Amino acid sequence: MLKIKNLKASVEKKQILKGLNLEIKAGEVHAIMGPNGSGKSTLANVLSGKKGYDIEGEILFDGFKLDQLPVEERAQKGIFLAFQYPVEIPGVNTNVFLRTALNSIRKSKGEKELDTLSYLKLVKEKSTELGIEEKFLSRQLNVGFSGGEKKKNEILQMKLLQPKLSILDETDSGLDIDALKIVAEGVNSYKNKTNAFLIITHYQRLLEYIKPDYIHVLSKGKIVKTGGADLGIQLEKTGYKNF
């Protein structure tokens, strides 16, 4: 599904990713762990298409050259980034935003746009699973949301937009244990053989609830070690000092 070959990314002439290789297949869950400043969030930003990065190397997603696609087309082709810091957008009703996003993606696939009633039915079903109250959806997008509410809202968007590859950038940060469980359940219930996950995290904590198939250690812009789920437990004990 995703093939990254020798990816280098710089911001203002400072190289952050220094030749990263990664392959993710449908049905797999990959985790990327690493110390602060290792380039974890840069990888997420680059995959989402954020402006401001100079990029070398190749990123293939379902055979498309990803770095040549505008941001919205990446989303339409099935890439979803759950933000570490979801952006607050004043005055924009959450429901209106969700419906616009959903319909933009449906339209790009040649599907019919959802009318208000079908949308409301769908969003109710998905938000109930995440324990999100209805009135929450009529609030301004992310404005005044708690950390947990913001992250739940990201997962709700994932479940609505049904991406092939979901990138979760530090989704566990700022979550208490109950919210963490809900978010993890949201991910687990969405997981299937046709989609894949890239979980970016600093701590092992989230990986206790979402079992990864592979854990990669990112250090100084490169993947320096790859292992199974037990690598996370090991890192929890030893820290990143060896990398």
Place this chain on the structure above:
Amino acid sequence: MNLNLSINNIPNLSEIERKHRQQSLDNFLVSGFPNKKLEDWKFTDFNQIISTQFSELSNKEGEDNEIEKKISLVKQFQHNYIILVNGKINKINLDFEEKDKILIKNYQNEYKEKFEIKNSLNVLNEALFTNGYYLEVAENYKVKKPLIIYSYIASNSKNNIFNTRNFVKLNKNSNLELIEFTNINVEDSFVKNENEVTYLEQNSVLKKYVLQSKQNKAYIYKNLKNFLQKDANCQNFILNISSIFSKIEIESFLSGKNSNFEIYSASNLKQDQHQELRSFIHHEALNCRSYQKVKKVLNNESKGIYQGKILVSDSAQKTDAYQLSKAIILDPQAEFDAKPELEIYADDVKCSHGSSSGNIDENSIHYLMTRGISEKEAKKIIISGFLNEVFEPITNGEIKNFLEMNLNDQN
């Protein structure tokens, strides 16, 4: 510019009135329209703008026999209404209200002393005003449905200058929701010089919404004065005035204790639109509150101005006054000017102001695009949100939806 202004175009004047108006007109002709040398007009050189846009101006009004066909009423919610043509009452419908609780008639010099003369446009209005309405709500009466004032302009209005006067009085403990909905469907350029006084008696509540239906070539000057007695509450929403030129001056006197005055304004300026909002709030009594939030989006070569002055007298202890202006500037040729002024003579007050202007936040655009939304649509959503945020305090859901739709239609 050829000024073809005469009091002879005004019917039924008494000898005293005729004399007074002629004197005012002579005074105006000496001073001319306000120009940028005056502090209040430093960002808006009205004289220059009018002289370049009009080769002549006349106060002679024509008739429009087709006007009835152009009138279309709001269907989204039940309401009372008045229809004005060139500022003059054409129709009144108060079907939802008790009889004798609301008085509406043509304005005839009531409370003349309240129309203070401050600039030469006020002088001109004093000389030439003809049409306008008088609206009064009886004591203890809560008007059940909103009242929409539909304002239309007759089709043969090219190079006309309209001078109108309105007076609104809310008696003790009364409530009114007033929507001033201007539909300018003529292509002509004309000038409207509108003066309005609103009197809010003790514990009365006025919620007022001012909006226009579509882009037009009108040059509008509007002078609003509000007098608030004890516990009176006045909320003003000024939304998308889509005339090519507008300057709205709001002066409010919080003369009774615990009175509250609010202004919320949102506009999306295009092409070479010029829009100024100027407020002057006089805090004169104990424990009063004023709140102003002004938002503008500036496209192309448009110019937006907000000047807000707050004057707190020494008797106005415990004043709480706030003003905020925010602008999104989308083109390098667009201009936004903000000038807050605070003048405070009391020592126990809370007064603050803020102003910001800049581009659309890139992170917000990116966030929306990662959800499959195109850049163009993302910008549109963010801009609508930025403007819609001023609707937040509106408690009437029907009115809120109507205003949001109207604003978004124009974006």
